[in-house]
Amino acid sequence: MSLPSFDPTLLQARAAEIVATTRELATLGWTPATGGNFSMRMDGRHDAITVSGRDKGRLTEADVMVVDWSGQAVGSTHRPSAETLLHTQLYQRFPEIGCVLHTHSLNQTLASRLYAGAGHLRFEDYELIKAFRGQSTHATRMDVPVLPNNQHMPILAAQVDVLLDAGPLCGYLIEGHGLYAWGADMTEARRHLDAFEFLLSCELEMRKLIR
Amino acid sequence: MSLPSFDPTLLQARAAEIVATTRELATLGWTPATGGNFSMRMDGRHDAITVSGRDKGRLTEADVMVVDWSGQAVGSTHRPSAETLLHTQLYQRFPEIGCVLHTHSLNQTLASRLYAGAGHLRFEDYELIKAFRGQSTHATRMDVPVLPNNQHMPILAAQVDVLLDAGPLCGYLIEGHGLYAWGADMTEARRHLDAFEFLLSCELEMRKLIR
Amino acid sequence: MSLPSFDPTLLQARAAEIVATTRELATLGWTPATGGNFSMRMDGRHDAITVSGRDKGRLTEADVMVVDWSGQAVGSTHRPSAETLLHTQLYQRFPEIGCVLHTHSLNQTLASRLYAGAGHLRFEDYELIKAFRGQSTHATRMDVPVLPNNQHMPILAAQVDVLLDAGPLCGYLIEGHGLYAWGADMTEARRHLDAFEFLLSCELEMRKLIR
Amino acid sequence: MSLPSFDPTLLQARAAEIVATTRELATLGWTPATGGNFSMRMDGRHDAITVSGRDKGRLTEADVMVVDWSGQAVGSTHRPSAETLLHTQLYQRFPEIGCVLHTHSLNQTLASRLYAGAGHLRFEDYELIKAFRGQSTHATRMDVPVLPNNQHMPILAAQVDVLLDAGPLCGYLIEGHGLYAWGADMTEARRHLDAFEFLLSCELEMRKLIR
Numbered sequence: 001m002s003l004p005s006f007d008p009t010l011l012q013a014r015a016a017e018i019v020a021t022t023r024e025l026a027t028l029g030w031t032p033a034t035g036g037n038f039s040m041r042m043d044g045r046h047d048a049i050t051v052s053g054r055d056k057g058r059l060t061e062a063d064v065m066v067v068d069w070s071g072q073a074v075g076s077t078h079r080p081s082a083e084t085l086l087h088t089q090l091y092q093r094f095p096e097i098g099c100v101l102h103t104h105s106l107n108q109t110l111a112s113r114l115y116a117g118a119g120h121l122r123f124e125d126y127e128l129i130k131a132f133r134g135q136s137t138h139a140t141r142m143d144v145p146v147l148p149n150n151q152h153m154p155i156l157a158a159q160v161d162v163l164l165d166a167g168p169l170c171g172y173l174i175e176g177h178g179l180y181a182w183g184a185d186m187t188e189a190r191r192h193l194d195a196f197e198f199l200l201s202c203e204l205e206m207r208k209l210i211r
Numbered sequence: 212m213s214l215p216s217f218d219p220t221l222l223q224a225r226a227a228e229i230v231a232t233t234r235e236l237a238t239l240g241w242t243p244a245t246g247g248n249f250s251m252r253m254d255g256r257h258d259a260i261t262v263s264g265r266d267k268g269r270l271t272e273a274d275v276m277v278v279d280w281s282g283q284a285v286g287s288t289h290r291p292s293a294e295t296l297l298h299t300q301l302y303q304r305f306p307e308i309g310c311v312l313h314t315h316s317l318n319q320t321l322a323s324r325l326y327a328g329a330g331h332l333r334f335e336d337y338e339l340i341k342a343f344r345g346q347s348t349h350a351t352r353m354d355v356p357v358l359p360n361n362q363h364m365p366i367l368a369a370q371v372d373v374l375l376d377a378g379p380l381c382g383y384l385i386e387g388h389g390l391y392a393w394g395a396d397m398t399e400a401r402r403h404l405d406a407f408e409f410l411l412s413c414e415l416e417m418r419k420l421i422r
Numbered sequence: 423m424s425l426p427s428f429d430p431t432l433l434q435a436r437a438a439e440i441v442a443t444t445r446e447l448a449t450l451g452w453t454p455a456t457g458g459n460f461s462m463r464m465d466g467r468h469d470a471i472t473v474s475g476r477d478k479g480r481l482t483e484a485d486v487m488v489v490d491w492s493g494q495a496v497g498s499t500h501r502p503s504a505e506t507l508l509h510t511q512l513y514q515r516f517p518e519i520g521c522v523l524h525t526h527s528l529n530q531t532l533a534s535r536l537y538a539g540a541g542h543l544r545f546e547d548y549e550l551i552k553a554f555r556g557q558s559t560h561a562t563r564m565d566v567p568v569l570p571n572n573q574h575m576p577i578l579a580a581q582v583d584v585l586l587d588a589g590p591l592c593g594y595l596i597e598g599h600g601l602y603a604w605g606a607d608m609t610e611a612r613r614h615l616d617a618f619e620f621l622l623s624c625e626l627e628m629r630k631l632i633r
Numbered sequence: 634m635s636l637p638s639f640d641p642t643l644l645q646a647r648a649a650e651i652v653a654t655t656r657e658l659a660t661l662g663w664t665p666a667t668g669g670n671f672s673m674r675m676d677g678r679h680d681a682i683t684v685s686g687r688d689k690g691r692l693t694e695a696d697v698m699v700v701d702w703s704g705q706a707v708g709s710t711h712r713p714s715a716e717t718l719l720h721t722q723l724y725q726r727f728p729e730i731g732c733v734l735h736t737h738s739l740n741q742t743l744a745s746r747l748y749a750g751a752g753h754l755r756f757e758d759y760e761l762i763k764a765f766r767g768q769s770t771h772a773t774r775m776d777v778p779v780l781p782n783n784q785h786m787p788i789l790a791a792q793v794d795v796l797l798d799a800g801p802l803c804g805y806l807i808e809g810h811g812l813y814a815w816g817a818d819m820t821e822a823r824r825h826l827d828a829f830e831f832l833l834s835c836e837l838e839m840r841k842l843i844r
Contacts, residue, residue, distance in 0.1 A: 032409040033342035033402045055398070104339065106409065110416050113336075125746075127782060127810035128737065131666035137784050138809055149338060151348050176349055177338035187688070195666040198739065205743050208419055208630075208841055244553035244617040266609070315550065317620065321627050324547075360549060362559050387560055388549035419630055419841075455764035455828040477820070526761065528831065532838050535758075571760060573770050598771055599760035630841055 005074060006046045006066050014040040014048040015064035017186050022050065025103055026057035030197070035104035035178070037081035040186065041091050045069055047100075049087055051078045085153040089160060090182055097182050099189035103197075104178035111200045114207075115146045116175040123199045131195035132170050133188065144196070145172045171196055216285060217257045217277050225251040225259040226275035228397050233261065236314055237268035241408070246315035246389070248292035251397065252302050256280055258311075260298055262289045296364040300371060301393055308393050310400035314408075315389035322411040325418075326357045327386040334410045342406035343381050344399065355407070357384040382407055427496060428468045428488050436462040436470040437486035439608050444472065447525055448479035452619070457526035458600065459503035462608065463513050467491055469522075471509055473500045507575040511582060512604055519604050521611035525619075526600035533622045534595040536629075537568045543595075545621045553617035554592050555610065566618070567594040593618055638707060639679045639699050647673040647681035648697035650819050655683065658736055659690035663830070668737035668811065670714035673819065674724050678702055680733075682720055684711045718786040722793060723815055730815050732822035736830075737811035744833040745806040747840075748779045754806075756832045764828035765803050766821065777829070779806040804829055 018038050025031055025038075036056055039049035046066050050056075054063045065076040069092045071084040081087075087100045115121040123142045129135050132142065145163050150156045156174070163172060170192045171181035181196055183189035229249050236242055236249075247267055250260035257277050261267075265274045276287040280303045282295040292298075298311045326332040334353045340346050343353065356374050361367045367385070374383060381403045382392035392407055394400035440460050447453055447460075458478055461471035468488050472478075476485045487498040491514045493506040503509075509522045537543040545564045551557050554564065567585050572578045578596070585594060592614045593603035603618055605611035651671050658664055658671075669689055672682035679699050683689075687696045698709040702725045704717040714720075720733045748754040756775045762768050765775065778796050783789045789807070796805060803825045804814035814829055816822035 033339060033406040035339060035342070055402075104409075106412055106416065109337070109339075109409075109413055110420065113413075113417065114420055125782070125809045126742070127807070128666060128668060128742075131668070138782050139784070149336070149349050151350070174338070176336045191666045191688075198665040198737075198742075201739055202742055202746075204416075204420060205739065205837075206746065207422070209743065209747055209837060211840070243620040244550060244613045246550060246553070266613075315620075317623050317627065320548070320550075320620075320624055321631065324624075324628065325631055360547070360560050362561070385549075387547045415627075415631060418633070454831040455761060455824045457761060457764070477824075526831075528834050528838065531759070531761075531831075531835055532842065535835075535839065536842055571758070571771050573772070596760075598758045626838075626842060629844070 005068075006042050010042055011048055011064070011066060012061065014042060015061040018048065018050065018064050019059050019061055021101070021186060021190060022056050022059045025101070025193075026055075026059070028105070030103040030105040030108075031056035032104060037083055037087070037102050039084075039087040039091075039100045041098045042066060044095075046074060047087060047091050049080055049084055052081045053079075083153060083156075085157050086160065086180060089157050093161075093164065096184055098185045100180065100182040101189050101193050102178060102180045103193065105197055107197060107200045107204055108173060108179040109176060110204055112146055112173040112175045112177060112179075114204070115173070116148065118146070120145045121173075121200075121203060123203070126199055126202065128195050128198055131191055133183065133192070134168065144200075145169070147172060147174050149175045149177045216279075217253050221253055222259055222275070222277060223272065225253060226272040229259065229261065229275050230270050230272055232312070232397060232401060233267050233270045236312075236404075237266075237270070239316070241314040241316040241319075242267035243315060248294055248298070248313050250295075250298040250302075250311045252309045253277060255306075257285060258298060258302050260291055260295055263292045264290075294364060294367075296368050297371065297391060300368050304372075304375060307395055309396045311391065311393045312400050312404050313389060313391050314404065316408055318408060318411045318415055319384060319390040320387060321415055323357055323384040323386045323388060323390075325415070326384070327359065329357070331356045332384075332411075332414060334414070337410055337413065339406050339409055342402050344394065344403070345379065355382065355384060355411075356380070357386060360386045360388045427490075428464050432464055433470055433486070433488060434483065436464060437483040440470065440472065440486050441481050441483055443523070443608060443612060444478050444481045447523075447615075448477075448481070450527070452525040452527040452530075453478035454526060459505055459509070459524050461506075461509040461513075461522050463520045464488060466517075468496060469509060469513050471502055471506055474503045475501075505575060505578075507579050508582065508602060511579050515583075515586060518606055520607045522602065522604045523611050523615050524600060524602050525615065527619055529619060529622045529626055530595060530601040531598060532626055534568055534597045534599060534601075536626070537595070538570065538597040540568070542567045543622075543625060545625070548621055548624065550617050550620055553613055555605065555614070556590065566622075567591070569594060569596050571597045571599045638701075639675050643675055644681055644697070644699060645694065647675060648694040651681065651683065651697050652692050652694055654734070654819060654823060655689050655692045658734075658826075659688075659692070661738070663736040663738040663741075664689035665737060670716055670720070670735050672717075672720040672724075672733050674731045675699060677728075679707060680720060680724050682713055682717055685714045686712075716786060716789075718790050719793065719813060722790050726794075726797060729817055731818045733813065733815040734822050734826050735811060735813045736826065738830055740830060740833045740837055741806060741812040742809060743837055745779055745808045745810060745812075747837070748806070749781065749808040751779070753778050754833075754836060756836070759832055759835065761828050761831055764824055766816065766825070767801065777804065777806060777833075778802070779808060782808045782810045 037050045039047045051063045065078045066074045067080045069088045090097050120143045127138045181193040248261045250258045262274045276289045277285045278291045280299040301308050331354045338349045392404040459472045461469045473485045487500045488496045489502045491510040512519050542565045549560045603615040670683045672680045684696045698711045699707045700713045702721040723730050753776045760771045814826040
């Protein structure tokens with residue numbers, strides 16, 4: 001009889017935190033039609049992640065499972081989110097990352113389509129840039145990469161790897177799909193997510209206002 | 212003395228489910244001024260549907276009644292929704308349909324007017340297309356028909372029949388009016404409705420963003 | 423010692439209904455910065471109306487008072503809303519009117535400014551036109567008058583009188599200010615208000631979508 | 634052993650009022666990613682202000698501290714908001730100011746960027762202008778200054794001083810950043826804030842509607 005390879009008490013704590021945040025994001029309309037997936041690091045080789053296809057506005061702790069860094073379910077027969085690899089990639093590569101949030105808001109989807117051709121969009125001269133880790137002034141530029149969408153996760157993950165090689169990031173967009181944002185813990189990941197959403201909204205609205 | 216031709220316990224269950232969802236949709240503003248109507252299949256010849264003209268934000272189980280597939284009230288003196296025929300048509304024709312949701316959101320109304328001339332609008336390259344039954348990739352096209360509005364239901368129903376003959380559908384728009392969406396059960400119908408609303412919003416906003 | 427000239431029990435009932443609706447409208451953002459005022463008929467010479475300048479999101483029954491049809495406070499030392507005359511005018515002229523709702527939503531303000539030059543805006547071919555008393559088809563036109571704003575109520579009231587002479591109305595806009603809507607009771611007045619708000623939003627959004 | 638230089642009971646009362654309003658503003662989305670800061674006058678040399686960097690949607694009374702008018706913490710080891718000086722400047726200069734609210738809504742950010750070149754934007758012919766202290770008619774003009782953003786508070790404060798020398802104000806915008814609004818007490822400051830937000834929204838939407 002084998003023992004679980006992760007701490008079950010920690011899973012409970014992570015699941016509670018994931019459920020609380022995910023329900024808030026569902027209320028904001030950022031997870032339409034079961035879209036989005038959410039995870040937190042457990043330890044040096046596991047993270048807790050939402051089960052595939054669940055209604056995010058009705059998520060319970062039973063809808064959070066453990067995967068290892070090859071993206072395989074551990075101690076569960078549930079199917080993890082199809083995009084699990086994009087989460088484990090970040091945990092494996094950066095020990096300082098503790099939480100990854102992936103949402104599909106309207107503004108994220110619109111921005112991802114509009115800037116897919118350019119490959120990125122740029123935030124510049126916004127006070128809210130200071131909400132991102134390592135930023136201390138509005139008088140700077142911050143580029144958000146936009147990747148083409150792909151149903152084959154290893155290809156998407158490889159393209160993300162190239163981006164991560166190029167320098168520090170707090171998130172990226174996937175075309176017609178949504179946003180990945182992360183941080184050291186849930187609080188920081190959520191602050192980054194909120195700042196991305198706000199600044200994407202600003203950029204989109206400015207385009208409507210400039211005649 | 213005649214017995215009811217349907218299972219009254221099932222009606223209670225269906226009514227509870229319809230009330231819960233309808234109140235959520237009212238909160239989203241998708242049923243303005245008593246607009247919209249909502250139904251679930253009961254058995255091989257009845258469905259449960261909202262009574263005409265009730266405030267959807269204050270709906271109770273007493274506001275749900277049974278109709279047969281000619282659209283006639285069964286075991287009730289209430290008047291069913293004027294558009295009952297558009298619901299029964301779907302249940303009668305497709306045994307696999309268990310729930311039909313009709314809403315009047317702002318975006319549904321706008322899209323129905325804007326694309327009425329073209330007769331349809333097209334979703335293409337959105338990750339959320341995968342929320343529709345039978346879709347497994349974003350890399351596809353999905354057309355949503357737009358019918359002209361008509362106060363005479365048999366004419367509208369006949370036009371819908373022509374559309375249904377042409378291939379599988381999860382929903383259609385009526386010009387200046389709103390959206391019909393359906394599924395195997397409430398969960399699937401609601402997922403389809405949410406995906407339509409989201410993708411209609413995307414298409415409308417993209418038109419504002421493209422200068 | 424004089425007796426009150428109105429039924430105090432009826433005032434309690436009216437106040438409860440006004441408070442419930444007003445708080446809902448405040449939550450929708452239609453009464454910014456204490457804006458808006460709300461009334462219900464009491465009898466053949468009194469109506470219950472909100473006291474001037476109160477925060478509509480925190481309204482209590484003590485914030486509803488009685489006025490007679492000259493707009494004077496009855497049995498209260500509170501100051502009635504500055505626009506009381508626009509309410510009493512309707513009750514005095516039309517015995518079938520039981521409730522008047524005046525809101526300042528963003529869309530009402532925008533539409534009132536945009537269509538002030540034309541003097542009216544037109545709803546045409548919307549299913550939701552059927553939400554208005556006396557309308558049974560979408561295939562019709564309905565004009566909403568837009569009056570110039572004025573701080574002197576007798577002038578505004580006289581201009582409204584001219585409009586009312588011209589035929590049946592369910593509401594009008596005042597430029598840069600908001601909407602008056604009414605009905606036989608709170609339910610109908612609210613249904614009219616919701617339908618106006620929805621259709622005004624449609625007209626404004628269509629202008630943004632038509633390039 | 635030194636006694637506190639302010640009334641601790643008063644701090645409790647101020648903190649309760651600040652927490653209640655701040656949570657409402659967070660729900661409206663006007664304090665994204667810990668943005669915004671909020672204060673109330675305590676006495677002739679202190680005000681109560683939110684601690685730096687706290688999530689405004691989860692604010693508690695422990696997140697409110699006292700500062701003196703040089704912006705130094707009094708009786709606390711917390712760090713006050715970086716923009717404390719912009720609050721104390723107003724209390725020190727105008728004895729009649731009792732509350733200062735600083736938010737970062739989307740519309741405030743957009744308007745601040747769009748009108749930064751002009752240096753101000755103008756409200757004209759809106760009924761809601763009457764929500765501002767000292768205004769009694771819509772038939773007037775009201776200018777809202779827009780300052781360039783700066784991370785060095787003494788420079789921003791000096792620029793605000795020049796504006797305040799020029800005449801009475803209820804608020805100003807900072808480019809790419811947000812709005813400062815104030816009043817005699819929380820009720821008036823909040824009414825001013827709501828009126829600014831509404832009228833900024835009107836001006837932005839009108840630009841989208843005018844083709």
